[in-house]
Amino acid sequence: MKIYDRDGAPHPARVRIVLAEKKVDLDQIEFISVDLIAAEQKQPDFLVMNPIGKIPVLELDDGTFISESTAITEYFDNLDGNPVLTGKTPREKALIHMMQRRAEMMLIDAVDDYFHYGTPGLGPALRPWRMPDWNGAKEWGQRRGAYAIQNMSYFNDILANAPFLAGDTYTMPDITLFCGLMFAELIGLPIAPELNRLRTWRSTMADIPAVKNRSGQAPRAEDLARRGA
Amino acid sequence: MKIYDRDGAPHPARVRIVLAEKKVDLDQIEFISVDLIAAEQKQPDFLVMNPIGKIPVLELDDGTFISESTAITEYFDNLDGNPVLTGKTPREKALIHMMQRRAEMMLIDAVDDYFHYGTPGLGPALRPWRMPDWNGAKEWGQRRGAYAIQNMSYFNDILANAPFLAGDTYTMPDITLFCGLMFAELIGLPIAPELNRLRTWRSTMADIPAVKNRSGQAPRAEDLARRGA
Numbered sequence: 178m179k180i181y182d183r184d185g186a187p188h189p190a191r192v193r194i195v196l197a198e199k200k201v202d203l204d205q206i207e208f209i210s211v212d213l214i215a216a217e218q219k220q221p222d223f224l225v226m227n228p229i230g231k232i233p234v235l236e237l238d239d240g241t242f243i244s245e246s247t248a249i250t251e252y253f254d255n256l257d258g259n260p261v262l263t264g265k266t267p268r269e270k271a272l273i274h275m276m277q278r279r280a281e282m283m284l285i286d287a288v289d290d291y292f293h294y295g296t297p298g299l300g301p302a303l304r305p306w307r308m309p310d311w312n313g314a315k316e317w318g319q320r321r322g323a324y325a326i327q328n329m330s331y332f333n334d335i336l337a338n339a340p341f342l343a344g345d346t347y348t349m350p351d352i353t354l355f356c357g358l359m360f361a362e363l364i365g366l367p368i369a370p371e372l373n374r375l376r377t378w379r380s381t382m383a384d385i386p387a388v389k390n391r392s393g394q395a396p397r398a399e400d401l402a403r404r405g406a
Numbered sequence: 407m408k409i410y411d412r413d414g415a416p417h418p419a420r421v422r423i424v425l426a427e428k429k430v431d432l433d434q435i436e437f438i439s440v441d442l443i444a445a446e447q448k449q450p451d452f453l454v455m456n457p458i459g460k461i462p463v464l465e466l467d468d469g470t471f472i473s474e475s476t477a478i479t480e481y482f483d484n485l486d487g488n489p490v491l492t493g494k495t496p497r498e499k500a501l502i503h504m505m506q507r508r509a510e511m512m513l514i515d516a517v518d519d520y521f522h523y524g525t526p527g528l529g530p531a532l533r534p535w536r537m538p539d540w541n542g543a544k545e546w547g548q549r550r551g552a553y554a555i556q557n558m559s560y561f562n563d564i565l566a567n568a569p570f571l572a573g574d575t576y577t578m579p580d581i582t583l584f585c586g587l588m589f590a591e592l593i594g595l596p597i598a599p600e601l602n603r604l605r606t607w608r609s610t611m612a613d614i615p616a617v618k619n620r621s622g623q624a625p626r627a628e629d630l631a632r633r634g635a
Contacts, residue, residue: 228560229511241497248504255496268470271481275474282458308546317537331457 179207181226182233184395186213187285187360189233191246194352198262198387199253208393214404216302230306247277250349262349273343276335276350280342284332285357287325292364294318300404322366329358329368329375336374340381347385355382408436410455411462413624415442416514416589418462420475423581427491427616428482437622443633445531459535476506479578491578502572505564505579509571513561514586516554521593523547529633551595558587558597558604565603569610576614584611 182189196203211217211232219230226234227244235243235252243249254260264270292298293307295318308314332354335342342350358368358379368375382388411418425432440446440461448459455463456473464472464481472478483489493499521527522536524547537543561583564571571579587597587608597604611617 228557229508237497241501243500243504245504245507248500248507251503252496252500255499267481267484268466270484271472271477272470274480275472275477278474278477279458308549313542320537328457 178205178238179209179236180233181209181211181223181236182393183211183213183400184393185400186232187288187356188231188246189393190356190359190391191352192233192235192249193391193393194356194387195250195253195262197391199257201253203392214299214302214400216306219303219306246353247349250352254349261346262352264343264348269344273348273350276342276348277353280332280350280353280357283328284325285353285360287321287328288357288361288364288366291318291322291325291366292360295322296364297404299400325357325361326366326369329372333372333375336378340378347382351378351382352388355379355388407434407467408438408465409462410438410440410452410465411622412440412442412629413622414629415461416518416585417460417475418622419585419588419620420581421462421464421478422620422622423585423616424479424482424491426620428486430482432621443528443531443629445535448532448535475582476578479581483578490575491581493572493577498573502577502579505571505577506582509561509579509582509586512557513554514582514589516550516557517586517590517593517595520547520551520554520595521589524551525593526633528629554586554590555595555598558601562601562604565607569607576611580607580611581617584608584617 180189180192182192196206211223213232217223218227218232223234224230226236226242229244231244233244233246233249235249237243243252251263254262262273264273293303294314298307332342339345341347342354358375361367368379370376409418409421411421425435440452442461446452447456447461452463453459455465455471458473460473462473462475462478464478466472472481480492483491491502493502522532523543527536561571568574570576571583587604590596597608599605
């Protein structure tokens with residue numbers, strides 16, 4: 178198998194935690210680094226694998242490409258017949274799926290928009306594939322960042338019901354939120370000090386072996402330093 | 407059970423096709439109509455059910471709320487132990503999930519943005535919950551419409567490989583794309599005449615009993631006429 182991704186980027190980190198949790202033998206996976214700052218993910222060769230032009234992409238040994246962090250997560254989680262990250266019963270599966278989409282829409286997607294519009298993002302090479310510049314683009318990006326910050330309170334509240342977003346064990350939405358908050362903090366959107374439950378949850382997540390020992394943790398900061406080059 | 411939705415709106419239509427395909431007894435479901443034009447879905451009572459403020463939402467008999475059309479689809483599809491819309495094997499599940507996200511991101515989400523920014527959308531009551539007006543808002547909405555149109559070719563191409571988006575039978579991504587294209591056509595983004603495979607596929611979809619006989623098909627046009635009131 179091959180995985181096209183980038184060390185330290187937030188979505189690849191989601192999949193690398195999954196690989197560690199599911200004890201996938203990393204020797205059977207070739208990791209291929211995609212140069213995001215050079216917009217490699219928007220070029221024709223890459224778009225054959227994923228027309229949306231985003232990492233990560235999994236290539237199976239038969240040449241099938243699977244894009245979307247959540248689809249890749251489902252694949253590995255179901256492969257051993259013992260799904261622990263995406264739920265077992267219909268009710269569990271639905272609630273995990275729902276919370277995962279909330280962690281995307283209410284946090285990681287908004288942080289991504291903040292990064293690309295409210296800050297210099299990944300630099301000029303990607304610009305043709307983003308929304309056109311307009312007067313309010315930066316303001317809009319900043320509002321998206323404010324939306325992400327505001328939603329951190331929602332997740333803090335949810336954690337009053339259970340230790341993890343969808344119950345007593347950590348599952349796919351926790352991985353999404355953890356990587357989203359890691360990304361947010363790196364680009365200047367930290368968790369507010371008063372969100373105690375969210376902070377405690379983050380420490381608990383950071384100590385989970387699969388989270389702590391995932392492969393590929395080279396800092397994204399190195400990439401960020403390159404973007405202006 | 408209760409379902410909070412709106413006759414004729416595109417996302418509720420996705421779930422109503424699922425209910426028909428899975429032969430869920432509609433007598434056990436109370437449908438509660440949400441007044442989208444009055445922004446009922448953005449009010450505090452609704453946000454308790456779904457903090458994202460969108461329909462549809464399923465309420466189980468124990469009071470659990472499940473939002474997201476895809477999560478609701480998974481719930482009903484898995485409930486009888488015979489998933490036919492979301493896949494059986496790990497590979498099937500992953501590919502169906504991936505294509506479903508493509509049908510959302512490459513089509514129905516872009517059509518939604520076109521509707522809300524490139525046209526008068528659902529009118530003034532919803533405005534406080536949309537992005538702020540800026541000089542380029544309408545242009546951006548129109549570009550999102552153009553992106554949806556451009557992506558119709560992608561789905562037309564995909565249908566060269568198999569009769570449906572993820573194989574030989576129709577599954578969740580076909581439902582998403584079908585409802586997205588129905589919505590697109592209603593607001594002035596029809597399928598181009600030369601996209602023969604996509605047009606044939608749409609006719610095939612329209613003839614599937616669960617698609618044809620789904621509940622609640624009152625035209626959205628009635629809603630659209632109200633938005634300026």
